[in-house]
Amino acid sequence: MPRPVKQIQEIPIDLIRPGSQQARRSFDPDALAELAESIRESGVVQPVVLRTRVWGYELLAGERRWRAAQQAGLHEIPAVIRDDLSDAEAFVVGLIENLQRESLTPMETAAGLKRLGELFELTHEEIGARIGKSREYVSNYLRLLNLAPQVAVLVNEGHLHLGHAKALAGASVEEQLRWADEVIRHKLSVRQLERRLASARERRIVFKPGKPGDWRVLERELSDHLACPVTVQSDKGGKGELRVKFHSLDELDGLLARIGYAAR
Template sequence: MTQKGLGKGIKALLEDFDLADESKITKISIDKIKPNPNQPRKHVKEETIKELAESIKEKGVIQPIIVREKEDYYEIVAGERRWRASQLAGLKEVPVVIRNDISEVESLELALIENIQREDLNPIDLAIAYNELIEKYNLTQEELSKIVSKSRSAIANTIRLLKLPEEIKNLIINGKLSEGHGRVLLALEDEKEITRLANECIAKQLSVRELEEIIYFKSQEENQEKNVSHETKQDKKDNDLANVEEDLIEALGTKVVVKGSLNKGKIIIEYFSREDLERIYLKISK
């Protein structure tokens, strides 16, 4: 199923969510709540959950969790981090807003947008979320940029990170490499070289700028090697053709020019009189 005009639907849902009537907030047992199995947030930093848990111990859950009622439990629509942190804080009950009017599709939309708007979402999960929205709803990057209030170029650069090898994406997810390092590594095609430089960045704590310089100088060296190799081959080819020319000049006793390569070209044989032409002809036709 593809949808255009997704932005309007999401904005309406978010407005409704932000202006949720406090009289509709209720408390339910934390054990009766389960996360959405389609939650687009693939990786959660444990330290951020611990920090949130400490905050909840002091101030409680300030923003209610949005849930949908299922057969014998409640499924989270928005607020999984708050739910996890509440568990860690030892809460028995949490405040929720029950929204049974939210469909499966709308639930996924809210989860995606909630994740995209979080500042601590790692770049790879953000790229996955962007890509899911684009593919699921047949959006262009320009349309998505208006929905999530990001520039089209920012979205394009983030999605490009998905082209990195899995090992490098995991390094970014775990915070060992930055998004900037990932973008610079995309300039390389050899996966082994990408991995080698990524590990070098971690070992030497290289900045993005330093990595750019390494890759720039590496490309310059490779270009020089290619040029030297080409010139060497060209010199060898020219020497071989020169030897052929000399042999023909000696054999025919006249000026000979060989043009082209050893595989294809033309031979120009000069003559200076009728007698010269007949002499050359006799030599060739023997």
């Protein structure tokens, strides 16, 4: 049975306040001014989504339109009232709209997806199903939460592309900062950065254990580095195998990111 159509109402702008769980935190002033000019000419085409509160209305979706309408000098804005939504459901409505409009910065997207997963205790795959995206989409964005704060700012400001950020997310903080500087100074493409990261890993000093205790040290250090259990076995001739254990596809995604693997 289809859901009933929500009635659109004209709500006074000064009675509306942004929701506390809004995923979006940054608004481009120039883009906002352009939207305000469009609203002056044509009005607000799509209504915002609100919930009733004792002090007025809480904005769930459409903050950019609300801000632009203020700039345009409007006193009222078309809105749909959704008092049927819980706090968690209200957050999802706002997040999905922003994702569909691609209006969030990369780090806002990552934080929003993390919050969604925490609210409903969802796996990466379940988060993707909830917002109409793939598991890989979710995992790639959540990796960005491993970025150093300075690098995250560069990503949000557009100095580093999402591909750069994904490649850097598995590196240490020191390496992230160094390679981020390299990308900006030399205008490296994502593929160039990936190749340089791979080359740097190959040049690292190879560990050459001798006694059984050395193997245990290596296993412990690799386990700490990869955040997954690691076992190493070798015969006297130097042949052997290295095994890395993971417990879920989400954990595998994190492991692949830490070793610098980028899916094609």
